[in-house]
Amino acid sequence: MFCSFAALGCDGRRLPDALGLAADAAALGSVRLLFPVIDEAARDALVSVFLDRKKAAAAIEAFYPASLRARAIDAFGLPAEIDSAHDYFAFRCDKACFHALTAPLGYPAEVEEGERGIWLVRSARGTLLAMRRGRAGYYGLDWHAEALSRERSHANQALKLIQVNTQIYRRKARLEAGLAKMLAELPQGGGEATKADGPSRALPKD
Numbered sequence: 001m002f003c004s005f006a007a008l009g010c011d012g013r014r015l016p017d018a019l020g021l022a023a024d025a026a027a028l029g030s031v032r033l034l035f036p037v038i039d040e041a042a043r044d045a046l047v048s049v050f051l052d053r054k055k056a057a058a059a060i061e062a063f064y065p066a067s068l069r070a071r072a073i074d075a076f077g078l079p080a081e082i083d084s085a086h087d088y089f090a091f092r093c094d095k096a097c098f099h100a101l102t103a104p105l106g107y108p109a110e111v112e113e114g115e116r117g118i119w120l121v122r123s124a125r126g127t128l129l130a131m132r133r134g135r136a137g138y139y140g141l142d143w144h145a146e147a148l149s150r151e152r153s154h155a156n157q158a159l160k161l162i163q164v165n166t167q168i169y170r171r172k173a174r175l176e177a178g179l180a181k182m183l184a185e186l187p188q189g190g191g192e193a194t195k196a197d198g199p200s201r202a203l204p205k206d
Helices: 015-028 031-037 040-063 066-076 085-092 095-102 145-185 190-195
Strands: 108-113 118-123 128-133 139-141
Touching (some): 015 095, 015 108, 015 128, 015 139, 031 085, 031 095, 040 066, 040 085, 040 128, 040 139, 040 145
Antiparallel strands (some): 118 128, 128 139
């Protein structure tokens, strides 16, 4: 019998249990429940991308000029409603993605070890599914691990650039505030101050 999220004793290091958890998420129609059952490499990379984008969005909101914020957040940040890596996975994995991941699920009839840690599982109903075994031995649905690894590097580099830009914008804001304060403290009506010194004396003629 397949495992479910409500059952006790399920162990994702056992292939049938991992498939059972994925099947339970599919039966419930929950993309968020499917997130813990995607492969470890993809999941770790997606969490890293989520965290870097969240930090980038916060920095942009706090320190970028108003005219640049919307465009910068669209390119490097996150929609405001995304609060967790589970939400981000649900944002990234639409209905077609969810169907592609869950449609081949079934009880394993044949299992064959492939390349790069991929296990090919043929179900009792004839569908073929790719599973990947992580460093800790847990099985997960194979989901763009290599592409997400590259995206993690890109998101990290983008965050570093945004942090540099943030320092520039903060420094500029301090300079502008200092200049505004200096201008506000300048004496008004400089011409009248000159008159108070008394009448000017003409130079004597030879």
